[in-house]
Amino acid sequence: MTHGILKLKRVNRLHHVDMDDSPLVNNNLVNGAVDYKNRPVIRSKSGCWRSAYFIISVEVAERFAYYGVSSNLITYLTGPLGQSTATAAENVNVWSGTASLLPLVGAFIADAFLGRYLTIVIASLIYILALGLLAFSTLLPSNCENAVSTSSCSSQLQVILFFLSLYLFAFAQGGHKPCVQAFGADQFDADNPEERKAKSSFFNWWYFGLCAGSTIGIFVLSYIQDNLSWGLGFGIPSIIMGFALLIFLSGTMTYRFGEKTEDKNAFVRIGHVFVKAAWNCRTTPSEISAHEQACGTLHHQDSQEFRFLNKALLSPDGSNEDGTVCSIAEVEEAKAVLRLIPVWVSLLGYGIVFAQISTLFIKQGATMDRSIGSSFDLPAAALQSFIGLTIVILIPIYDTILVPLTRSITKTPSGITMLQRIGTGIFISIVSMVVAAVVETKRLKTAREYGLVDHPNAKVPMKIWWLLPQYLLAGTGEVFTMVGMQEFFYDQMPSDLKSIGLALYLSVVGIGNFLSSFLISIVEKTTGRNGQDGWISDNINQGHIDYFYYLLTGINAGSFFIFIYVAKSYIYGQRRAL
Template identity: 70%
Template sequence: MTKTNDKMQANVDVEADMDDSRIPTGIDIPLLNSFAGDSIDYKGRQALRSNSGSWRSAVFIIGVEVAERFAYYGISSNLITYLTGPLGQSTATAAENVNVWTGTASLLPLVGGFVADGLLGRYRTIIIASLLYILALGMLALTTLVPSGAESFVVVTSSPPHLQVIIFFISLYLVAFAQGCHKPCVLAFGADQFDASDAHECRAKSSFFNWWYFGMCAGPAVGIFVISYIQDNLSWGLGFGIPCIVMGLALIIFLLGTMQYRFQKKTEGKSAFVRIGRVFVEAARNWRTTRPMASLEDQACETITHQGSQQFTFLNKALLSLDESNETGTICSIDEVEEAKAVLRLIPIWASLLAYSTVLSQTSTLFTKQGATLDRSIGPTFEIPAATLQSFIGLSIMILIPIYDTILVPVSRSVTNKPFGITMLQRIGTGLFISIALMVISALIESKRLKTAKEYGLQDDPETMIPMKIWWLLPQYLLAGAADVFTVVGMQEFFYDQVPRELRSIGVALYLSVSGVGNFMSSFLISIVEKITRRDGEESWISDNLNKGHIDYFYYLLAGISSVAFVMYVYAAKSYVYNRGRAISM
């Protein structure tokens, strides 16, 4: 009898949540239960669970992300080699340029998220961004080639013309802009394929974030190895051209799934941007008011207790209408204020994650330059590119994600009695702790490399290979992958889940912007360290001649900064109030 009552109540709840304008008169309750929440299909009809969304459409979107990450990392992983090689830049300048570009690429998703959530929608934004991506990659490939028919795939090895350098960087930043519009929309659109009101699909969505990141790493793992080898041994033009072709295929794959996708229905009335902005504006206008709010708070007592409104109480003043121009005496609703608080609660978490991104930015810059000084030979003739070891980050993630999803989650679930094992914030914190260990181990390995160089008298000979195998660097790449499994996947789910439904592209962009700001911080930190440590003609810690520098000291510095940031994160996470029932249950 209890089960029957529960089922009847569930049916009533579903019926109440549906948009009556979309439901034909006389439709029965079982059919209502087959609807996928408030999602619609490509024709604007109410989406059905039986023929849309879930894994049947998510696999298309994951496939698109594999291709896009292949293309992006095919460009970025070996970019420092192109800058220090054909473009003739110094190591420090090239590292700063790579960090600035990577940081810009990671901040631009904020623009892409705004365009998608406020203007075009995620589906249209993905298509336009893909076309722009293909154009930018094509331009980038052409700038590396000698413009003559017979030598169309000959790499420009002499000092490049000024115009060619300008066009190269324009193309490079166009790539950054295109991926900035593409990446947040694809992840948010993929998660939209799962109905959070259905228990089975809700669990599937949590797994989706794991397998999404698996795909994100599968693409780079192949792209870094294959493309960096082509760039180093065959042609930079071909190495930049193949990603262009792959992005074209990605767009085709995405369009093939159109009829199975679920689309979020547009919310009538004011946009979330307007609602949230209005709360902050009205709270600022009412900053000095002393008008009592007791009556309003009494009316909202249950809402306030449930949603954790004791935080950021200064926003409660947005509830007041000073001129009492409306009947209730309020200017913003309680839901609108809570919506603004939900966004504001993300800021301390976001800020405490910046050091993590600063640490991980070294994997594509200083780690690569370290590897270039070591013995990279396999057998008598084959030599792997230094950038190839970056593929082990993806390989580590690809091994650990299935273990996490199929073993660690069930085990932790049995210990914590929570349906998803550990909370999103606990998962992120675990990765932050691993990143501190990563920097300490990287510093110890770099000390070993410097000691070997000194033993063989190679301190003044940076061009000679140090008799130390590149595989010494493998632990730091594997630890970087392990940290990502916990922190990055946790950030993806956290920032998607904890923002208002209409702003989920922006939520994903917030997670991506952590990497962007972190890369800018890394570039700034490298610049400061180089100026401070280059005194009286001495070599700086980050010298063009790594054998006379002290990158190990720089890594220890990052470990210290990360430790401070970890303490800040733990404090912010302990005081964080989840704004959804599902997150609380985790």
């Protein structure tokens, strides 16, 4: 007995853990987590908010940099690079869509090979390099003085370097964004009740920081780019990202890392399940049922879902040796991933509506009275900042008032479940599109009353503040849907695939942009026949964007009902339904 105690003391000294911190005394070690030296981590000295503050700061800087460049990109393309409006808009759309889908690539690299921490460091270095090259490209000589107004006045070298840097920038954010958020959530232990509550709160404050960084970036950098220097406007984000990397590295000793195991890669495990299930496609249901009864552990509700994957538990020759069949845990892991697909599909309607904020909403505002006082006109795009301000105001209210209030009623740590939160936001987005349609109908009526239908450049005597309700509703919807999607796709993914989960949430927005462009193209061809102006016309006073908004309302409402059906039948993969 004495020998055993002495041995325990020696082990604790090796891990720098006092006897009071021993798992035999107070269970203060975090299961499945290690520190930067691959040692067991002490709960009271690692992770949680002490680490999350470092990581949220990095996200604020990253969003400051990203939106500081992307929000004013079309101005640089049509200005210094001398591109036409159509060409510049096409380039921005392609780049934005690519940037929204690249997180899937970055998340795959992180989860399959490098790990989140190392991916963040490498992506940050690429970020700094890309922004530095963007700034340098603005200093290259151009031929603007001698160029024809309709042609590009930039040198070929400048254009090549700019777009190379721009897509390198998109690739860097694709590796940075899903991994930083996943790594931040990793700092909270889902098996600890207090940390589980803090983790739900983390997603709220994460989105708060995201919106704060993007709002500041849009205001500050767009002013510098338009009035001082494009080189300075692209160079400042590079410097900010350098400081952000230093902040991230300074928190290394407090971070919790996933414990390294000898298990197969998660992609290999899940792929093996599908391959084995397909290989055993001729297995009869009675054979599967017999195996489930013999196993005894498959008699619960989630194992009856996607039962065809249970075929991976059997071998065609009847053998059950190690390596010939998949384990129950591997099959359930594959089911957890497959279970997310219907939810993801049902959210694409929301993604299409989300795309209108930076396109048609602005077109509406550009035709309205934007004057403030006698000498200042508010930019039509500036109303987007009210979305960020709405989120910045509502998230603290949601986290400090609404969550405790609903938690006392529902007994759920996050107040309402993740899917309930997402559904609430989708419903609000439906209302926002109805409001947008009603306001557009009012704007068209005003244009007709004042005889401005044939004057696309004339200002309709209707204040731009009429658009404010639809922007405020869009921001309110984001507080519920966007934050809820982040938490849901992170929480419900297997532990080795958390970054992929967050990339899935980002892909809803990316695919939504592509679907929105496709839908606009169909509407233009369908409603603009025989030389007639369609719903979406260059002269929107002759078009009917309000009809298009009602169409989007119907699409989003249909997606909402599909979402409700999917959500009601969804089985949470964890022991809790946050």
